Amino acid sequence: MTRTKKSKPGHKQREEKKLAAAAAQANSTGGPIDAASLIEKAHILLGQSNFELAVKFLDRALELQPTNLEARELVGIAELEAGDEDRGREHLLKLFPPNVPESPSHPSPYLYLAQCAKEAQEALGYYSTATAMLEKSIADKDRKGKGKQDSIADEPEDFDEERQMAVTALVAMIEIWMSDLCFEPAAEKNCDDLIQRALSISPNDQEVKLTLASIRMSQSRFDDAKEVVVSLYNDLEGREPFDPTLPALPARLSLSRLLLEHSKHLEALDILSTVREEDSLNVEGAYLEGWAFYLRAEAIKENPGLLKPTSTAVETKEVIEGEAEDGEPMTIEECLSESMRSLIECARLYADQDYEDEGIGSHVAELLVELEKNGVVPAIHEDEEDDDGDVEMA
Incomplete structure (x- = not known):
């Protein structure tokens, strides 16, 4: 799909009408349509957070190619994002044996299944698989880049995204151990192990530091927690609202709570x-x-x-x-x-x-x-x- 250089009045509305018409065509029985073009349009809709329309395209793509794994994964994600966890989960599980010969070799389905898991241990299982994949990919790229002059700041965007996905998943695992599984004997050790893995991937990540402070608070290591919290505040002091370098609002709210503690x-x-x-x-x-x-x-x-x-x-x-x-x-x-x-x-x-x-x-x-x-x-x-x-x- 070719993008126009300038957005004219009504352009967005016209594009939505075109996509809606295409969706109607996609759901009809006639017309020269193929799964690849439907999936391409679905990608555009997902980027626009138009999940319901994306589902229509992907449903039609699966009618044409029931074994298309990309369409199956995308429709699962779209259903989850649209709020239908049961249908989204059902689609994503079809990416695994016995429905297919092998499990997915990329982390996305595991991360989405972890987020909609019914039980804590189930979520941990999916997160563990996803983080292992991401950490291996990061380690491989680190080894390949060792000795080169390129800095982390010069790394490809997808590499930065992998790091962020990995630390987000590790933090999610810590939150499970600190909440649903906090009374398990291994909870404290697992939290310490997971936070060290997150710090090794992204030592300056603000969410990781906040999680470290929360762990230290739960361990009654108040001085250590205070040191982390004060350091985090010093990093952010003086930044104005809407500064893109500020952490997300939930992270700032968490930091505020810790500062008050x-x-x-x-x-x-x-x-x-x-x-x-x-x-x-x-x-x-x-x-x-x-x-x-x-x-x-x-x-x-x-x-x-x-x-x-x-x-x-x-x-x-x-x-x-x-x-x-x-x-x-x-x-x-x-x-x-x-x-x-x-x-x-x-x-x-x-x-x-x-x-x-x-x-x-x-x-x-x-x-x-x-x-x-x-x-x-x-x-x-x-x-x-x-x-x-x-x-x-x-």
Whole structure:
């Protein structure tokens, strides 16, 4: 398919109509159509996240060539991405014996099956196979590239993608051992082994470092965890919202939680400011911001010396509120007002989105009751519209 150099008004709509017409033709019994062209169009649709239409193309391709493994894998992926786990899983399992002579030799089907696995051990099995494949490929390419002048930064994009897939799968395995299988005798050792493998593949990966910090926290090695968390924050300090070098929002939320665990309230607020700017509807972001301001107020109560003027940028109103003021640390009253503002917003978002995390809902409700009882008035920012509607927490 040839791409136009410039996108004209209505171009996207016309392309979608063409693809829809092609899909209708693909599902008809007549017409000069072949599986290869259907698969090619399905690739385009998958790239556009148009999973339902991609399924139609791929279903027709499988009618024409029932043994086409590429079509079978792609339709399984498309069904999973569209939300039908049972159908997606059914298609992917047909890539394995006894349906075919040999199991897939590439990691993709294993990774998708791991994500929709019904049991923890099943997921681990698929992840283990996928990571073994990826680590072998990475090691082979490392050996071939040894002695050359090319740096990792100059490696092909698919090699970087392999590294990312490998560490993501290893982190997913660690999460299983730390949650579903946390009481297993081998859980701690397996977590240590897996994180070392991830670090050997990508030692500077932020998600890997976050996972390392979580492991150390679970092992009560708090100083080690704090060292990792502070190092991570130092790497990100000063980056503006929407900076492409910032980790994904879930990783930043995890880092904020870990910073709060170590009483790094202002550092957590610094990271959360980027989350709130990029996604103002994020429930957890609003919750953690309110909780961080609350904890900061509590810290000042215990240590009034925190109110002394500081030259550190993160401890000024400029960073916390996004406004250039006097550079003085926020008072207890200001922190509590900001906390209440964020928590009220979180409560509204929680109700609007019918958010599933009951722990956040109950904690926000508890904090708001306490703040109201103590006569705290929510802060009002100049760019906010007044909204006096009451919110009821589940």
